[in-house]
Amino acid sequence: MNTHRIHRVAKLTGLSKDVIRVWERRYGLVKPSRSSNRYREYSDEEVALLRFVKAQMEEGTTIGALAGEGHDSLIARMRLARPISSEEQQPHERLLDELMGALDPLDKAGFERRLNGAVAVIPFEEAVQRVLLPLQCRVGERWHQGHLTIAVEHYVTKLIQQKMFSVMNQLSVNESGPCVLIGCPEGESHEIGAQAVAYIAATRGCHVYYLGPNLPSSDLLSFCDRIHPDLVLLSITETKSDADARRQIQELEIVSAHWPVAVGGQGARAMGELLRDTKIELLDDLTALQRRLMTLLLQHMLPSRG
Ligand code: B12
Structure with missing residues (x-):
């Protein structure tokens, strides 16, 4: 997960450094960690929390009331409420142009410097939406058009996947959260959508089982029978003929019956x-997806009525 120094957090949130420090010291609203040289380091989630607190105050909640609610409860509430803004979904066009320019001819050092630099300074969820997903699409399109070799396509696709998994692996597994199984149905090998969904579900507090591409329905069902998921989320990128789509739906209905x-x-x-x-x-x-996960999390938090 990314960490950010206070000057960057000020830019990302629109709050002054003084306000951020006061919200920490006086109200205990944020809990940055400290680097070895004692600089404050804020995780993506702490940055999102500051944005959340700011938005709550703009809607009229007082800082005292928010402080009274406490850091952990605010985090839980933010995870449920955090909308993905349309700004967060706009691709970083200039960066994407530069990245694509570094692929042909391949300038590995230049490509990774730009990509790592960009991903390090923005919250990872935003990086997924504005950089990694659009980059995968652009590279895929260039490959489909025959302008990029399979080797270069694989290199970028694997790099994107590594980034998504390494960040996901740093999230603590919420064993008590709703159990969500994520993957792609049989015949679907485009994986980035499923990975993005897995990342978002994990950051919202779900207990995620990520099974990747190309899952036969019979295996999916037997796996569900073992883990009893609260929700199965499947990503389908390829468009099928009517007949193939009906066949795929019939297969999935075997799972959705249970x-x-x-x-x-x-x-x-x-x-x-x-x-x-x-x-x-x-x-x-x-x-x-976000709305669906919110409902799921709320249902999960309510005591069972038997
Ligand atoms: C990237 C890409 C590839 C990459 C895939 C890398 C990977 N492992 O994922 C590579 C280059 C390897 C590739 C290969 C192939 N591809 Co390709 N590929 C694309 C491309 C350019 C983008 C697809 C993509 O990843 N989009 C990103 C997704 C995630 O966007 P989305 O589906 O809209 O989803 C969004 C949301 O809906 C949400 N979301 C996604 N899933 C889910 C799930 C849930 C539950 C929720 C809530 C939300 C959600 O997330 C996204 C956020 O913006 C498209 C063309 C295009 N521009 O669409 C062709 C395309 C999909 N590919 C195509 C084909 C045919 C192939 C191949 C079969 C070609 C071949 N003959 O070998 C191979 C097979 C795949 C393989 N072996 O990996 C065709 C499919 C044709 C069709 N019938 O639809 C397309 C449309 C290209 C074309 N114009 O012909 N491809």
């Missing part, structure tokens, strides 16, 4: 009509 299943991605959106009369839920985008 477990809640939701699908998303451009291929899933194209199946919208066919999904209408099934128990399979269609989630249009990452904002819809």
Whole structure:
């Protein structure tokens, strides 16, 4: 996970450094860690918390009330409420142009310097949406057009995947959170959408099982029978013919007869009509995912009524 020094946090949040320090010292609202040379270091989540507190105050809540609620409760509330703003979803066009320019001819050092530099200074969720997902699309498109070799495509795809997994592996596993299984159905090998979904679900406090691409429904079902997921989230990128889409839906209905299943991605959106009369839920985008996860987390927090 990224950490940020206070001057960067001030830029990211629009708060002054003094305000950030006061909110820490006087109100205990944020809990930065300290580097070996005693500089404050703020995680992505602490930065998001500062933005959340700022937004709450703009809506009229007093700092005293927020302080009274306490850091951990605010974090929990923020995880439930945090919207993915449209600004956070706009691709970083200039950076993407530079990155693509460093691929042909391949300038590995230049490419990694730019990519690492950019990803280090913005909250990782924003980096996923504005840099990693669009980069994967651009590289994929160049490969599809025959302008990029398989080797260079693989190099970038693996680098993107490593980044997503290394950050996800640093998140603590929330064993008591709702259990969410994430992957792609059989025949689907485009994986980045599923990875983004897994990252978002993990940061919202779900207990994530990430199974990757190309999962046959029979295996999916037997795995569900073992882990009893609260939700199965599947990413579908490729668009199918009507007949193939019907076949895929029939397969998924084997799972959705027993477990809640939701699908998303451009291929899933194209199946919208066919999904209408099934128990399979269609989630249009990452904002819809966020809403769905919020409901799931709230249900999970409520005591069971038997
Ligand atoms: C990147 C890419 C690749 C990469 C894949 C890397 C990887 N391992 O993931 C590479 C270059 C390897 C590749 C290969 C192939 N590809 Co390709 N690829 C693309 C490309 C350029 C982008 C697809 C993508 O990843 N989009 C990003 C996703 C995540 O966007 P999205 O689906 O809209 O999802 C968004 C949200 O909905 C959400 N989301 C995603 N999933 C979910 C799930 C849930 C539950 C929720 C809530 C939300 C959600 O996240 C996204 C956020 O913005 C598209 C063309 C295009 N521009 O779309 C072709 C495309 C998908 N590929 C295509 C094909 C055919 C292939 C190959 C089969 C080609 C071949 N003959 O070998 C191979 C097979 C795949 C493989 N072996 O890996 C075709 C599919 C045709 C079709 N019928 O739809 C496309 C459309 C290209 C084309 N125009 O023909 N591809």
